[in-house]
């Protein structure tokens with residue numbers, strides 16, 4: 001199945017196909033979770049803040065569906 | 080270690096050593112404790128009894144990274160209480176290199192006037208007639224001053240808004256490239272500077288009279304460890320600046336939109352930090368830029384137009400919010416222009432954006448009309464009746480339109496975190512002696528379990544304690560003069576003790592972690608004592624009704640911290 005991913009902050013820097021504004025589409029096995037996806041992209045867990053699917057915040061164990069739009073954010077800091 | 084005191088009534092200048100009562104202080108600790116001691120709390124903030132105190136941090140001028148932070152203090156004409164407004168640029172390092180602990184501007188010229196204070200490389204201060212600069216906007220002013228007095232000076236100044244003594248007026252100061260784009264925005268201190276007839280302060284760069292460290296050897300290793308920790312965690316800030324926060328804070332529904340009617344902005348993708356960085360890159364601007372002396376993070380940027388021409392520096396999270404989502408405007412070019420205009424006219428981008436949002440909410444113009452916002456700012460510069468209302472901030476706009484939805488505490492607007500979606504910020508906004516101020520106690524990360532925080536952001540549980548600790552810690556951070564964004568250095572081996580060792584190395588006597596906490600308490604006590612004398616009571620430590628009564632979409636929550644809990648934040 002196909003999902004669409006957008007990586008925020010510096011997360012997309014090392015992912016070659018990633019367009020910082022649009023993200024990119026990716027083929028993933030059926031029943032993949034967010035966690036599987038992040039592993040596939042080779043992003044360390046410690047670099048992940050929150051994840052949303054189609055605008056709803058989700059846990060990394062959440063299963064993906066065909067056509068999902070996934071946004072992955074970094075941990076925050078600042079002031 | 081010296082004070083330079085300027086009496087604007089007589090034009091006389093005194094240079095003297097730092098009184099014992101203020102030794103070991105710098106930045107906010109110095110400005111707040113001095114104001115509590117020396118300024119009558121009930122005075123007219125724009126009258127002759129108020130003092131404008133300008134102090135680099137205690138560690139400014141040392142070799143520690145990210146320490147060119149300046150505190151400017153006074154009684155605020157916006158809140159009627161004590162104020163410390165913090166700003167970067169180069170002036171803090173420049174003053175410290177001249178061995179100046181503080182500039183104190185007191186009194187007021189009997190017949191107005193416009194003056195320039197100039198401090199040369201020998202540390203000598205001189206008051207110069209500034210009539211030729213009257214009414215100038217800050218960019219033109221700085222260019223003219225630099226032409227006359229040389230490039231190697233920092234300039235700290237006010238624009239037309241400060242001269243009009245409007246209560247959202249900022250004090251602008253030059254960045255590492257000599258542009259007046261760094262703002263001591265909060266609290267209307269530009270109006271205080273204007274009331275003193277002081278248009279600009281010029282400080283020579285490259286001084287060689289930095290206060291010596293009592294124990295330079297003790298300083299070295301902790302400073303190095305601190306810098307290493309900062310460097311290791313600065314990639315996101317370097318690439319996107321504070322605008323990195325736009326997308327995630329919107330994603331969690333805490334990004335106040337259209338005068339805080341919603342917690343998410345539909346057109347967010349047009350104004351995220353990622354979008355900004357792409358636009359800047361495509362047009363040949365700078366996504367990474369050093370704004371302040373001694374910075375190794377470089378969170379600043381240079382936003383350019385389609386022809387690659389400079390528009391503004393640094394487009395930051397708070398301004399993208401106040402001039403963007405808060406007024407329903409999704410045009411980043413317009414946001415950048417509004418940011419530039421605020422710097423040029425000398426206005427706080429936060430208070431001014433929220434003032435425009437309140438006007439739009441009251442029906443003056445529709446949300447999203449960026450051009451209407453530009454016109455409103457031009458009116459401030461011209462000094463029209465309505466321009467003055469906008470320039471006096473959101474509470475003044477609310478009074479003008481008889482409109483109740485005004486998101487301020489103690490007269491000062493909230494910033495880009497809605498307290499209904501992050502209850503910890505409700506406590507900070509309500510109880511900070513500064514009025515609503517996100518930097519006074521930023522407890523956002525602790526509140527967002529989604530990001531690894533430990534508190535439930537919709538519950539009151541633990542919020543008071545967390546905000547209290549953060550506020551006490553920040554008071555100490557603002558005293559040593561470390562940039563907010565460089566607090567990652569506290570994560571270096573040794574943590575807080577590492578920072579305490581640097582303070583001890585400068586002081587020449589031990590400084591423990593307990594001393595650090597005691598310093599925070601001493602400062603908050605002084606600030607609260609001043610406010611009480613000025614007439615504030617616990618009733619002023621409350622949010623406006625809208626936050627208790629109107630549920631914020633998409634989570635549809637209101638502020639749940641009770642008055643009793645608010646009052647437990649500071650039991651002094």
Ligand code: SF4
Pocket residue numbers: 145167168368369370371374375376377378379562563564565
């Ligand atoms: S991180 Fe940004 S605000 Fe802090 S010192 Fe550097 S440029 Fe200035």
